[in-house]
Amino acid sequence: MLNIEKVNAGYGKFHVLFDVTTLVEPKKLTVIVGPNGSGKSTFLKTIFGLTNVYSGRIVFEGEDITGSPPHRVAKKGIAYLPQIGNVFLNLSVKENLLMASYTLNREETKDRLEEVLSYYPLLKEYYDRKADTLSGGERQLLAMAMAMMRRPRVMLFDEPTANLSPKMALQVLKEITRLRDEQGITIVLVEQNAKRALECGDKAVLFVGGRIAFEGNCHELLSHPELGSLYLGLGQ
Ligand SMILES: Nc1ncnc2c1ncn2[C@@H]1O[C@H](COP(=O)(O)OP(=O)(O)OP(=O)(O)O)[C@@H](O)[C@H]1O
Ligand SMILES: [Mg+2]
Incomplete structure (x- = not known):
């Protein structure tokens, strides 16, 4: 590969x-x-x-x-997840996911949001919470979800x-x-x-x-x- x-x-x-x-x-x-x-x-x-x-x-x-x-x-x-600074702390889970999809069109964004949220139900639950209120592990999950919005291989x-x-x-x-x-x-x-x-x-x-x-x-x-x-x- x-x-x-x-x-x-x-x-x-x-x-x-x-x-x-x-x-x-x-x-x-x-x-x-x-x-x-x-x-x-x-x-x-x-x-x-x-x-x-x-x-x-x-x-x-x-x-x-x-x-x-x-x-x-x-x-x-190819998606790269650096150790730190991989989520926007002052934005909500939702806003982070939308930021990650800025290259996608509206239809794609909607579809992938649905996909990603059903794959990570916890993020659906925390949808409107600001990223700085998430635990370290939850932030990593959000970073993964952000990368997933672009369907990396x-x-x-x-x-x-x-x-x-x-x-x-x-x-x-x-x-x-x-x-x-x-x-x-x-x-x-x-x-x-x-x-x-x-x-x-x-x-x-x-x-x-x-x-x-x-x-x-x-x-x-x-x-x-x-x-x-x-x-x-x-x-x-
Ligand atoms: N942006 C940079 N500019 C110049 N040198 C750098 C830069 N980033 C890393 N280095 C140097 O490159 C070498 C390898 O660093 P690297 O970060 O790849 O190591 P690492 O194996 O990831 O270490 P760690 O386990 O501490 O994260 C080190 O000598 C480091 O000082
Ligand atoms: Mg290193």
Whole structure:
């Protein structure tokens, strides 16, 4: 679905990703883990057109999207959910959903609102509440619903469970796996709590120092004798 081929990328002259090559498979949940500063967020931003790509290619469903600006990448069906600032706190749930659909026509907006609200009944209940009155987990749900308004085929999540209680975090992860299982959405998930994410993911990619240090299935990484304890605080 997404081919990342020998990508070197960064911010201006600051080189962050080195020869990154990987494959994001359709309808699967790919979990990106690694220490702080290892390039996980930069990897997502690079797919979404928010960094400078020095060399290599990013191919989405056969089409080269390397260097495409974010609005074009979004139009192709890729949604990016940054860790913070993904909802408008001073707007209501309804207004947030309408903001997210500004590129759609009236008919489409109406249809998708209905779809999204029946998929997330909680948001229907909170329709007129301002986003700043929602809990952290509920805000993440709203961010997902906003992305869903555009019917993306790929969703890129950057640490959606950061700052949430363990219980809330699990709920958010459950909602993410539900997007994969019920909507067939391809997901790339950056997570700081490696164990929790690897337990519900399909493929794992470990970044260390801007390079891919391991790639395989999640269970392999979870049970890897050294990598888990070296980089992910697992095992001990
Ligand atoms: N906008 C930016 N401009 C310049 N350098 C940046 C920018 N964003 C990140 N970096 C640098 O790129 C490197 C990788 O950062 P990145 O945010 O991708 O790491 P990360 O793996 O997501 O870390 P964390 O787990 O802390 O979120 C770091 O050295 C960071 O300082
Ligand atoms: Mg990050």
